[in-house]
Amino acid sequence: MSRYTAQINDSLPRLGIDLGYSNAQKSCGIAHGGLETAFSCEFGAAIDYTAQLIQAHGPHIIILEAVLSTYHNAAGNPEIRGTFEKGRGWYHGPGVTTFAAALRFLEALDQRIPASAPLPLIEGFLSYKTSRTQHQDDAQRLIDEFAHAERFHAATGSEPIHRQISGIPEIRRYNAPSTHN
Numbered sequence: 001m002s003r004y005t006a007q008i009n010d011s012l013p014r015l016g017i018d019l020g021y022s023n024a025q026k027s028c029g030i031a032h033g034g035l036e037t038a039f040s041c042e043f044g045a046a047i048d049y050t051a052q053l054i055q056a057h058g059p060h061i062i063i064l065e066a067v068l069s070t071y072h073n074a075a076g077n078p079e080i081r082g083t084f085e086k087g088r089g090w091y092h093g094p095g096v097t098t099f100a101a102a103l104r105f106l107e108a109l110d111q112r113i114p115a116s117a118p119l120p121l122i123e124g125f126l127s128y129k130t131s132r133t134q135h136q137d138d139a140q141r142l143i144d145e146f147a148h149a150e151r152f153h154a155a156t157g158s159e160p161i162h163r164q165i166s167g168i169p170e171i172r173r174y175n176a177p178s179t180h181n
Helices: 045-059 093-110 136-144
Strands: 013-017 028-032 038-039 061-065 119-125 150-152 171-173
Touching: 013 045, 013 136, 028 045, 028 136, 038 045, 038 136, 045 093, 061 093, 061 136
Parallel strands: 013 061, 061 119, 119 171
Antiparallel strands: 013 028, 028 038, 150 171
């Protein structure tokens, strides 16, 4: 059985994680319904917190602001997964960092929690922001705006980033790109 699944159980509580990847900065944000206030933390602390939360309170829908699937064209080259990420592709710029962070996060989390029902994953897509925001605020948006975020599916032929993910996680975009260039 896979540790993670693209199948969403809406009865589960939600955990929003704005995933960063720094060795010394508080580059991650955490928010969920059981928290009075979202907070920022270092990458390792985000893994620890998530593992402890799941061990103490059971499975959550994990909304990870990070790349959770990839797409490669017929020539084997990386390509965007759909028009929703045009100009913000998963394989260049900040997308590469979130891809690496998500791989490590999911692997480390898998090792820290006991076998259980698969944990549902959704990719939160917070690109196209008009100004700089705080990690904890982004994590809170993943929770607060979850029901209203635009929903996308990765292109046919996309693959999950980790062998422990069953299916291709849905992508929810929280900011539409500007129509002004």
